[in-house]
Amino acid sequence: MPPSEPTTFIDLSGRKILVVDDDRVNIRILHGILQTAGYVIAEADTGEKALELYQQFQPDLxxxxxxxxxxxxxxxxxxxxRRYDVKAAPVIFITAKQExxxxxxxxxxxGVDYVPKPFRQKEVLARIRNHLAIRALIARQRSLVTQLSLANEAKNKFLGMAAHDLRNPLASIRGLAEFVLDGTFGPVNAEQTDAVDTIRQASQSMLDLVNELLxxxxxxxxxxxxxxxxxxxxxxxxxxVALNGMEAARKQTRILFDERDGDPVVALDAAKIRQVMDNLLSNAVKYSPPGSCVHVALRLSPGHCAVSVRDQGPGIPENERDKLFKDFGRLSAKPTGxxxxxxxxxxxxxxxxxxHQGVIxxxxxxxxxxxxxxTLPISPA
Amino acid sequence: MSFNGKVLLVDDEPHIRKYVSVLLRTLGSPIIFEATNGREAVELFERERPDLTLLDVNMPVQDGLETLPLLLAIDPDAVIVMLTSLTTRQIVEEAAQHGATSYLRKDLPRDELAAALREIIATSFEPDADE
Incomplete structure (x- = not known):
C-alpha cells in the first residue's frame, strides 16, 4: 500500500506558503513541489524580506x-x-544545520517542526500538510468557541428578558389569587378555595423558578x-429561621438556631447571603422527614465564620455528590412534602x-x- | 388609616392595573383613574389633578421617565410614585433626580406591596386629610 495518500479531511489546496531561502536552487525546487501539491507560494531570500512580505502575503505556513x-x-x-503572537503562521525550519x-x-x-536538508519531497509535503491541518483545526476551534460564547451570551440575555417579563404577570396572578382567597371579592366556597389556592401555589412555584433563572x-x-x-x-x-420556620411548621418540622459563637459583624451583601440562608433552610426542611429537627449553628474561628445547617434527611448519595452545586443538578432525593x-x-x-470569597x-x-x-472570611478591619 | 383620595394609575399591563386597584381599595375608598401610557396619563392628570400618581416606567408611546417631568411641570408638588419591577438602581435614581416621590416594586409579595403603599400614603399625606 502506498503510504503517501494524505488522510486529512480538511481541504488544504490554495493555502499560502512563504518560502524563505537564500539559495535560488532550493527555492526553485520547493516552489515546484509545493505548486504541484496545490499551494500558493511567495518567496523571500532574506529574513528581513520575509518579515516584510509576511505582512502583505499573510501566509498559512x-x-x-x-x-x-x-x-x-x-x-x-x-x-x-513577537509581532503576531499566537496568530503567527506555523514555521517549519528547513536547513542543513541539523545538530x-x-x-x-x-x-x-x-518553530513547529524542523526538516533537515537534503530533504525528501514526500516527507516535506506530509509535514506541511499536518501543520496546515492543525492550524486549520485550531482556527475552526477558535471560531466555534467564539460562536458558543456568543450563543451563551444570547441565551443569558433571552433568559433574563423572558424571566423579567414573566415576573410581573405571575406576581399579579399570585396577588389576585390571594385576594380571592381572602374573600376580598366575596365569599368563596371550599372547592373554589381549593382551586384558587392551587393557582396561587402554581404561580408561586413559577415565580421561584423565574427568580432563580434570573x-x-x-x-x-x-x-x-x-x-x-x-x-x-x-x-x-x-x-x-423565622421565615422558614413557618413553612417548616406545616410539616411539623422545627428549625433551631441553637448554637452560636458570639455575634460577628461581617461585611457582606445582606440580601444575597439571606438568599443563601433561605435556600439552605428551605432545602433542609424540604428533604427532612416530617416531625424532625433542623439545627443551625454559627461558629467563629480566626478570620472566618461558619454557618452550618444540619438536617435529618436521607443525606447526599455519594455518586451524586458532583451534581450538588451545579445548575439543574437535581438529585434522586425527593422532597418529603x-x-x-x-x-x-x-x-x-x-x-x-x-x-464573597467564601466556601460552601x-x-x-x-x-x-x-x-x-x-464559611465566610471576616475581614480584620 | 383610610385613604380616600384620587389616584392616577398608569401602567400598560391590564393585570397590574387590576391588581394594584384591588390593593388600593383595601386601603380605603380611593377614586382610581387608569391610563395605559404616558400620554394618556398627562391628559388625565391635567383634568383630574390626582392626589397620588402611580407611574409605570416601561410603557409604549411615552414611558414613565419621559412622563414624569411633564406631570411635575403641571404640578410641582405632585406625589408621583414610580412602578418598577426588578429595581434597577439606575432607574430609581434617575426618577428620584427628576422629582419622583418614591418607587414601588410591583413584583413584591402582596403584603409587602400593601405595606409599602401604606407607608407612601402615610408619609405623603397629612394625617388630617382623612382618618
Missing part, C-alpha cells in the same frame, strides 16, 4: 531556512512571533454585583458564596442527615 545573510532563520521566527542543539534552538524559537442569567453574565455592608450575621440568620425543586438553588448559593460544602453526617456549611 512559513518554510524557513536558518543560515542566511542578515538576520538568520531563528531570529526571523522569533520576530514573527541536536540547532533543532532545539529552532523549536525553542517557536439569578443564573445575572450571575453568568458576570453581573453579580455585591453590595457589601457590615451585617450582624446572627440577626440575618434569625430572620431566615411534595415541594417543588428547580435544581438551581444550590448552584446559585455556591456562586454567591464564592463571590456539604457532607453526610454519621447515621442520618447531612450538613451544609458556609
Amino acid at each position: 512559513v518554510l524557513l531556512d536558518v543560515v542566511m545573510p542578515g538576520i538568520n532563520g531563528f531570529e526571523t521566527c522569533r520576530e514573527l512571533i 541536536s542543539d540547532d533543532i532545539v534552538e529552532g523549536l525553542n524559537a517557536g 439569578d443564573v442569567a445575572t450571575i453568568e453574565a458576570g453581573q453579580l454585583n455585591l453590595r457589601l455592608a457590615p451585617v450582624r450575621l446572627a440577626e440575618l440568620i434569625e430572620k431566615s 411534595g415541594e417543588m425543586s428547580t435544581g438551581l438553588g444550590l448552584a446559585i448559593c455556591r456562586k454567591i458564596v464564592e463571590a 460544602v456539604a457532607e453526610n453526617l454519621p447515621g442520618r442527615g447531612c450538613e451544609f456549611r458556609v
Whole structure:
C-alpha cells in the first residue's frame, strides 16, 4: 500500500506558503513541489524580506531556512512571533544545520517542526500538510468557541428578558389569587378555595423558578454585583429561621438556631447571603422527614465564620455528590412534602458564596442527615 | 388609616392595573383613574389633578421617565410614585433626580406591596386629610 495518500479531511489546496531561502536552487525546487501539491507560494531570500512580505502575503505556513545573510532563520521566527503572537503562521525550519542543539534552538524559537536538508519531497509535503491541518483545526476551534460564547451570551440575555417579563404577570396572578382567597371579592366556597389556592401555589412555584433563572442569567453574565455592608450575621440568620420556620411548621418540622459563637459583624451583601440562608433552610426542611429537627449553628474561628445547617434527611448519595452545586443538578432525593425543586438553588448559593470569597460544602453526617456549611472570611478591619 | 383620595394609575399591563386597584381599595375608598401610557396619563392628570400618581416606567408611546417631568411641570408638588419591577438602581435614581416621590416594586409579595403603599400614603399625606 502506498503510504503517501494524505488522510486529512480538511481541504488544504490554495493555502499560502512563504518560502524563505537564500539559495535560488532550493527555492526553485520547493516552489515546484509545493505548486504541484496545490499551494500558493511567495518567496523571500532574506529574513528581513520575509518579515516584510509576511505582512502583505499573510501566509498559512512559513518554510524557513536558518543560515542566511542578515538576520538568520531563528531570529526571523522569533520576530514573527513577537509581532503576531499566537496568530503567527506555523514555521517549519528547513536547513542543513541539523545538530541536536540547532533543532532545539529552532523549536525553542517557536518553530513547529524542523526538516533537515537534503530533504525528501514526500516527507516535506506530509509535514506541511499536518501543520496546515492543525492550524486549520485550531482556527475552526477558535471560531466555534467564539460562536458558543456568543450563543451563551444570547441565551443569558433571552433568559433574563423572558424571566423579567414573566415576573410581573405571575406576581399579579399570585396577588389576585390571594385576594380571592381572602374573600376580598366575596365569599368563596371550599372547592373554589381549593382551586384558587392551587393557582396561587402554581404561580408561586413559577415565580421561584423565574427568580432563580434570573439569578443564573445575572450571575453568568458576570453581573453579580455585591453590595457589601457590615451585617450582624446572627440577626440575618434569625430572620431566615423565622421565615422558614413557618413553612417548616406545616410539616411539623422545627428549625433551631441553637448554637452560636458570639455575634460577628461581617461585611457582606445582606440580601444575597439571606438568599443563601433561605435556600439552605428551605432545602433542609424540604428533604427532612416530617416531625424532625433542623439545627443551625454559627461558629467563629480566626478570620472566618461558619454557618452550618444540619438536617435529618436521607443525606447526599455519594455518586451524586458532583451534581450538588451545579445548575439543574437535581438529585434522586425527593422532597418529603411534595415541594417543588428547580435544581438551581444550590448552584446559585455556591456562586454567591464564592463571590464573597467564601466556601460552601456539604457532607453526610454519621447515621442520618447531612450538613451544609458556609464559611465566610471576616475581614480584620 | 383610610385613604380616600384620587389616584392616577398608569401602567400598560391590564393585570397590574387590576391588581394594584384591588390593593388600593383595601386601603380605603380611593377614586382610581387608569391610563395605559404616558400620554394618556398627562391628559388625565391635567383634568383630574390626582392626589397620588402611580407611574409605570416601561410603557409604549411615552414611558414613565419621559412622563414624569411633564406631570411635575403641571404640578410641582405632585406625589408621583414610580412602578418598577426588578429595581434597577439606575432607574430609581434617575426618577428620584427628576422629582419622583418614591418607587414601588410591583413584583413584591402582596403584603409587602400593601405595606409599602401604606407607608407612601402615610408619609405623603397629612394625617388630617382623612382618618
